[in-house]
Amino acid sequence: MxxxxxxxxxxxxxxxxxxxxxxxxxxxxxxHPGNAAHLVGNIVDFLRSSAEAVITFVSNVFA
The missing domain is CATH 1.20.5 (Single alpha-helices involved in coiled-coils or other helix-helix interfaces)
Structure with a gap:
């Protein structure tokens, strides 16, 4: 085979x-380093706001 x-x-x-x-x-x-930096900043802001939303949710569940 x-x-x-x-x-x-x-x-x-x-x-x-x-x-x-x-x-x-x-x-x-x-x-395009300026655009790349702006994109990374947007991703970091999205991750930060997502983490804050999860923290708020968990805090409200256990409060």
């Missing part, structure tokens, strides 16, 4: 997709 190496192809595809994603992020940061 011939051996199948489909797992090897899938791993290589995932690795290549990851490297492409990293390259795109680096390109975005280098080409």
């Amino acid at each position: 011939p051996q199948q190496q489909t797992g090897l192809i899938a791993v290589n595809t995932k690795k290549i997709a990851g490297l492409v994603a990293i390259a795109l992020v680096l390109f975005f940061v280098i080409a």
